[in-house]
Amino acid sequence: MSPVGRIRGTGLGIVVELDRSASLSQMLEGLAELSAAHGAFLGDAPLALDLGERPLMVAEISVLVEEARESGLNVRGVLAQDAQAKAAAQALGLLLDEAETPVASRPTRPPLTEPAQERGQSGLVTGMVRSGFTVANPGTVIILGDSNPGSEIVAGGSVVVWGRLRGSVLAGVQDASAVICALELMPSQLGIHGHLAPVEGRAWPSGPVLARLEGQGIVIESWHASAGGQPGSGSRIGSAFRGLTRGVQRSG
């Protein structure tokens, strides 16, 4: 049975389904055969490889796509149902969405892109953000100074205040993985990606903290609390950052 299954046309262009039981080398053979047999017909038509529910890793997907391209197939990217494969494909910049409208083929990118560049410039403010003033930026907002009660920070991405955050802060307007960091967090209002944290009468942890969205709620992690963590586990804020970079939503 051919490792290459159905070929169908969708809004993405031509989708080549790969047999779930085929091994990687069998798939590679199958794609080479496809190219040889139908290369003329397919020409430069953009193709998507449907990996189905196969849990493939970064290296495997990379090889698959590379070899397919070398054999003359214009592979734009892959479709994947499996979470691991999806993440791997996304890291390679090869993940396609079948619901997506077709666009010109995109170049692959290294896994850890600078999020700010995708969503607009980071905004850096040096000095106090005083009462009645607003700092708004579609990207990340960084403040070297305090934000006072009566001030507002609105960011598409994360908010970092190297000082006391005492005003209103709404982060992650466009990014659910956004975080809010401050040397001292005592906000009059705090929200991430549309979710507001309760603030009235709340005792905020003292010292540097990081606030992030977990599920439907906002979690506040204290820098000092990490001192009591398990040996070898690293600081809690450190692990929050690791979770952040993996979870960043990147388009394309």
Next chain:
Amino acid sequence: MARVVTVTSGKGGVGKTTTTANLAVALAALGQRVVALDADIGLRNLDVVMGLENRIVFDVVDAAEGRCRVRQALIRDKRLPELFLLPASQTRDKDALEPAQMVALCDQLREEFDFVIVDSPAGIEGGFRVALAPADEVLIVTTPEVSAVRDADRVTGLVEAEEKEPPRLVINRVKPSMVKRGDMLGPQDVADILSLDVLGMVPEDDSVVVSSNQGAPLVLDERNRASKAFRNMARRLTGETVTMDDLVDDNSISERLRRWLGW
């Protein structure tokens, strides 16, 4: 060449006029040539506090609109020959002047005087902007009360946005006993919250009411602590280094209060 110092606050009733009058008198007592300029048009008080309300013929609007020369609007103080008052109009309101007019007026005064102390109206609209326009230096008056500090912060932001030098704080009506009990913000807390340097701190003093009513600025009486605070501030304005009076010994108690209030 005069240095123009605008005294403002945002919040009303915290002591701008008292500060203007007392600083002007203290500077004159140090030998400086001073004009106290009332920019609170429509609600003039500086003349009353200085005891010169019966001597007003022309006011700042008359001078700005050319109905008189600036010299004609200046009223010499009863007690100090180097001190003058340029009173506000009482029949007009805060919109009567444009910032450019105030700048032009102060430029005329710069030649002959060492200091022009401008009493700003409360608020953050036109009248405040007119008073702010000619300033070489701004003093923000506040009391150690959350609402006053909030307004001071707002005004400071507006002053900074005008790219003036960072303003200095005058912390007025400090009650050391209340600060010690933790019922009042300490002056250091206020300065810390506002992130501003302090020109001086003035203790609460009943004599201020008496002196206002009598039209004899407090600073003329050398005996009380509030008077001393104003005199020290005047010296600092001339560039002298004067050690800050420690009104309150222990500021740590108000830390608890600060957190509770959300500062």
